[in-house]
Amino acid sequence: MGGGGGASPPTSIAVALRGITKRFPAVVANDSIDFDAAAGEVHALLGENGAGKTTLSNILTGLYRPDEGAIVLFGQRTEFQSPRDALDAGIAMVHQHFRLVSPFTVAENVVLGDHRDVGRSFLLRPRAIEERVEELSRRYGLAVEPRARIWQLSVGEQQRVEILKALYQDARILILDEPTAVLTPQEADALFDTIRVMAEDGRTVIFISHKLHEVKAVADRVTVLRRGKSVATVPAADATPRSLAALMVGRELEVGGRSVERGPVGEPVLELDGVWADGDRGVPAVKDVSLTIRGGEIVGVAGVAGNGQRELAETIVGMRPLTNGGVAVSGRRLSGGDPREAISAGIAYIPEDRLGTGVAPGLSIGSNIVLKSYRGAPVSTGPMLRFARIRELADRVIDDYDVRTSGPDVPAWQLSGGNLQKVVLAREFSGAPVVLVAASPTRGLDVAGIETVHSYLRGAASTGLGVLLISEDLDEILSLADRVAVMYEGGVVGERDVGTATVEELGLLMAGGKSED
Amino acid sequence: MRIERRLRQPWWLAVVVPVVSIAGAFVLSGLVLLLTGYPPLRSFHRLFDAAFIANGALSDTVVAGTPLAFTGLAAAVAFRMNIFNIGGEGQLYAGAITGATVGLLMAGTPSPLVFAGMIAAGAAGGALLAAIPAVLRAFFSTNEIITSLMLNYVVALVMEYLIFDSQSYLRDTSSFQGKVFPQGKTLPAEATWSSWTIHGLVLPLGFLLAIVVAALMWVLYSRTRFGFEVQVIGDSARAGRYAGMRTRRKILAVMCLSGAIAGLGGASQTGDFRHQLDPRGLRQANYGYTGIVVAALARYNPFAVVLVALLLGGLTNAGFTLQGADFPAGLVGVIQGLILFCALGGELFVRYRVRFAW
Numbered sequence: 001m002g003g004g005g006g007a008s009p010p011t012s013i014a015v016a017l018r019g020i021t022k023r024f025p026a027v028v029a030n031d032s033i034d035f036d037a038a039a040g041e042v043h044a045l046l047g048e049n050g051a052g053k054t055t056l057s058n059i060l061t062g063l064y065r066p067d068e069g070a071i072v073l074f075g076q077r078t079e080f081q082s083p084r085d086a087l088d089a090g091i092a093m094v095h096q097h098f099r100l101v102s103p104f105t106v107a108e109n110v111v112l113g114d115h116r117d118v119g120r121s122f123l124l125r126p127r128a129i130e131e132r133v134e135e136l137s138r139r140y141g142l143a144v145e146p147r148a149r150i151w152q153l154s155v156g157e158q159q160r161v162e163i164l165k166a167l168y169q170d171a172r173i174l175i176l177d178e179p180t181a182v183l184t185p186q187e188a189d190a191l192f193d194t195i196r197v198m199a200e201d202g203r204t205v206i207f208i209s210h211k212l213h214e215v216k217a218v219a220d221r222v223t224v225l226r227r228g229k230s231v232a233t234v235p236a237a238d239a240t241p242r243s244l245a246a247l248m249v250g251r252e253l254e255v256g257g258r259s260v261e262r263g264p265v266g267e268p269v270l271e272l273d274g275v276w277a278d279g280d281r282g283v284p285a286v287k288d289v290s291l292t293i294r295g296g297e298i299v300g301v302a303g304v305a306g307n308g309q310r311e312l313a314e315t316i317v318g319m320r321p322l323t324n325g326g327v328a329v330s331g332r333r334l335s336g337g338d339p340r341e342a343i344s345a346g347i348a349y350i351p352e353d354r355l356g357t358g359v360a361p362g363l364s365i366g367s368n369i370v371l372k373s374y375r376g377a378p379v380s381t382g383p384m385l386r387f388a389r390i391r392e393l394a395d396r397v398i399d400d401y402d403v404r405t406s407g408p409d410v411p412a413w414q415l416s417g418g419n420l421q422k423v424v425l426a427r428e429f430s431g432a433p434v435v436l437v438a439a440s441p442t443r444g445l446d447v448a449g450i451e452t453v454h455s456y457l458r459g460a461a462s463t464g465l466g467v468l469l470i471s472e473d474l475d476e477i478l479s480l481a482d483r484v485a486v487m488y489e490g491g492v493v494g495e496r497d498v499g500t501a502t503v504e505e506l507g508l509l510m511a512g513g514k515s516e517d
Numbered sequence: 518m519r520i521e522r523r524l525r526q527p528w529w530l531a532v533v534v535p536v537v538s539i540a541g542a543f544v545l546s547g548l549v550l551l552l553t554g555y556p557p558l559r560s561f562h563r564l565f566d567a568a569f570i571a572n573g574a575l576s577d578t579v580v581a582g583t584p585l586a587f588t589g590l591a592a593a594v595a596f597r598m599n600i601f602n603i604g605g606e607g608q609l610y611a612g613a614i615t616g617a618t619v620g621l622l623m624a625g626t627p628s629p630l631v632f633a634g635m636i637a638a639g640a641a642g643g644a645l646l647a648a649i650p651a652v653l654r655a656f657f658s659t660n661e662i663i664t665s666l667m668l669n670y671v672v673a674l675v676m677e678y679l680i681f682d683s684q685s686y687l688r689d690t691s692s693f694q695g696k697v698f699p700q701g702k703t704l705p706a707e708a709t710w711s712s713w714t715i716h717g718l719v720l721p722l723g724f725l726l727a728i729v730v731a732a733l734m735w736v737l738y739s740r741t742r743f744g745f746e747v748q749v750i751g752d753s754a755r756a757g758r759y760a761g762m763r764t765r766r767k768i769l770a771v772m773c774l775s776g777a778i779a780g781l782g783g784a785s786q787t788g789d790f791r792h793q794l795d796p797r798g799l800r801q802a803n804y805g806y807t808g809i810v811v812a813a814l815a816r817y818n819p820f821a822v823v824l825v826a827l828l829l830g831g832l833t834n835a836g837f838t839l840q841g842a843d844f845p846a847g848l849v850g851v852i853q854g855l856i857l858f859c860a861l862g863g864e865l866f867v868r869y870r871v872r873f874a875w
Binding site: 317338340356357358383 | 742753757
């Protein structure tokens with residue numbers, strides 16, 4: 001079931017961008033981009049991080065004003081003074097991070113931005129709004145209870161509220177920014193159905209993504225952005241993941257290429273035995289998790305965000321106390337709740353939150369490289385630090401890992417995500433670990449950065465390290481891991497060999513469904 | 518016009534911005550003077566003369582600046598780790614109480630021993646008081662700004678109780694004066710701290726001690742593992758925990774160090790200048806709170822703290838000397854306020870730059 005419109009040329013242009021250029025102090029974010037989308041079309045915007053997708057959608061929604069170029073809306077040249085103008089003109093955006101008021105009901109949130117219809121009246125008439133919301137959700141397959149409060153809803157449901165909000169305001173052009181990032185495969189399929197219904201209605205859907213198969217599945221045409229330029233617009237039906245990837249990065253990449261050659265799997269390096277831990281709110285977030293990771297293998301932990309993966313990682317590395325069960329490294333049991341103990345036992349950790357946990361953002365690259373090794377030789381002698389050694393180490397890391405920066409004294413926050421992750425990787429590997437816990441190590445990175453991280457993870461496993469890879473990206477786990485454990489509501493609900501697992505089965509487990517066995 | 522974050526902070530900004538800020542403060546206060554009918558240049562001239570140039574003025578400025586150097590260093594030590602010890606005021610009182618007690622107790626002992634005893638007691642008094650908000654912060658996540666601030670009032674009242682409302686050891690109950698109006702017992706001569714005179718400039722022991730503390734703080738914070746940990750935790754406490762640093766211990770250590778330095782200021786007040794526990798005088802002086810301003814102006818750099826303390830101390834000193842019908846009494850306060858305002862405003866230009874679009 002490919003895109004509906006196929007390759008036929010667009011008939012009535014809903015929105016066209018002509019030569020849009022937007023410059024920021026250091027970069028040209030958009031460089032004379034031409035783009036158009038027809039009424040009834042699903043048009044995907046594909047590109048790496050930093051390719052200019054976000055800037056372009058901010059221009060479309062009136063948040064930025066272009067330095068050059070024009071926006072043509074339904075044949076009329078338009079200039080937006082503010083986001084409100086764009087909204088009034090029928091352009092709505094569903095952001096990656098939802099703009100919802102969590103103590104309010106669905107209906108209240110939907111009417112929040114409305115200044116034309118019932119939202120303008122002094123008194124709210126909840127019944128009328130609720131009816132309209134119900135009608136819209138039936139028509140577009142967006143099942144959600146209008147009187148429910150936002151905090152009671154799952155992430156997928158919250159996204160539906162965002163879409164309902166746009167539909168309620170009768171948006172003719174909807175921009176969805178990486179909408180599937182937070183969804184299970186089943187939820188994503190439901191979203192694609194909704195997108196098709198919206199398109200059949202004559203609305204324009206601009207679908208921002210960097211997942212190739214989604215773009216293939218849902219879009220009619222694809223515009224690929226690279227380094228602020230629009231490099232091609234192609235019919236989705238004619239494109240292949242390989243050709244799109246090549247356009248996106250400007251060179252051929254291995255897509256889903258799975259390298260099987262691995263070193264032999266060794267002794268258990270990390271054993272979790274009935275681990276329990278509390279979440280930030282004091283209720284159990286990790287429930288009775290048992291897992292064994294052997295040297296030389298990569299074990300993936302899949303699951304939708306918020307099912308205890310982050311807490312599990314923090315418990316293993318000692319940043320969160322164990323309430324029950326045990327963690328053992330190379331057969332030696334840890335007392336838990338002490339990061340220093342975990343570090344000296346040989347646990348390396350790539351935290352989900354790079355800037356703020358993985359590195360101290362205000363400190364130099366050099367300082368961040370010795371963040372864990374400053375305590376002893378050769379970085380310090382007695383109580384004093386040896387700055388010459390720190391510089392040497394930092395220079396070597398910058399060379400070896402190809403960190404793009406002007407020098408080791410640059411503060412860490414100035415590095416891009418990919419370069420920052422290289423610094424973290426370099427530091428973690430320098431401690432001669434036996435096991436590596438990697439929590440969403442590629443989140444927010446561009447394709448090249450993802451490739452780099454993946455190759456380091458593969459390399460680590462081939463040198464005999466045990467790797468625990470926690471990721472919400474099932475594709476990532478399937479392409480890297482030997483085994484996969486699925487977490488749901490704090491517990492491991494299934495463990496499979498990657499060779500025998502199917503995406504459907506894993507998706508079902510992630511959504512809390514039981515699989516056949 | 519747009520304001521954007523600087524990617525790089527040129528080294529000269531750290532010098533130029535404070536200088537321009539202070540100049541700006543004087544221009545603004547000059548305007549205030551003009552509006553109120555005083556000749557600005559002459560007023561400033563008299564102010565500088567009374568603060569730094571006139572006979573003995575610089576020595577008085579050192580006297581006024583010494584306690585501010587201690588409280589400024591105390592604040593800077595804690596602020597470097599993003600721990601906001603607002604309790605310098607109370608910790609200085611605590612150091613004054615313990616310092617005076619030891620000074621009285623050690624009567625008859627050789628002077629150097631008495632000095633050492635008072636210095637140790639002052640530091641211990643301040644550190645012990647600071648330990649209360651430190652423990653609350655480290656183990657119960659209580660906001661140290663509130664707890665350390667509130668303790669200032671507690672210690673202030675304890676100090677007043679010792680002199681005005683009780684027959685404590687520290688109160689002078691024998692002399693005629695002391696019977697008429699309550700006051701602290703005068704410390705013995707051997708508890709009077711030494712001072713050295715160089716070309717007419719009197720340098721009290723306390724001031725030299727402050728310079729030593731500043732030097733030690735610089736070494737500690739820029740050359741040692743301890744300082745590295747403080748930097749990391751101050752920048753991101755989570756990164757510190759992630760790296761296996763003992764963040765709780767560090768909070769305790771830094772708070773107690775900060776309290777000890779403020780306590781030294783209290784001991785210096787009794788040993789160098791007041792020679793008795795003087796609750797009213799200490800409370801009026803507001804050394805602890807002014808120390809926070811000093812630390813902020815000095816951008817937490819220990820040597821800059823000493824300089825800024827002398828600058829603000831000089832202004833205070835000049836204000837006292839010149840007070841009278843022909844000199845606007847509020848001027849010194851106005852200038853101090855404007856300096857702070859301009860300096861904090863200047864911070865913006867260190868971190869951000871303003872661009873004019875055309």
